[in-house]
Amino acid sequence: MKKKTNQKELESFNNELENLWPLAKGSMSEVRKPCIRPGCSACAKGEKHRAFIFAYRDGKRRRCMHVPLALVPVMRQAIDNCRRLEQLLHQQGPELIRNFRKKKNRKSKEPSGA
């Protein structure tokens, strides 16, 4: 009985997790960079070139990676998903306690069977 209800909670958590893929913890920013091509018209006009940088933590170190343009929407989604996952994780502690209380209340209201 106890196992079954835990199973149910786990299933609903799993369902939410499934919608939170892909995942990436970090931040992405758009920069404009000059290139090294001589006589580049975009650079001459001062427009430069759009580039996306993904910043993340590797232990204590902060690192950056260049994001290919085609991957930008995916990265955006992944970062957003990570934020939602963190919210979800923050909810789990209070949820555990609330569910425990609910079950305890239910049990104490039930006739003891004696």
Ligand SMILES: [Zn+2]
């Ligand atoms: Zn250029």
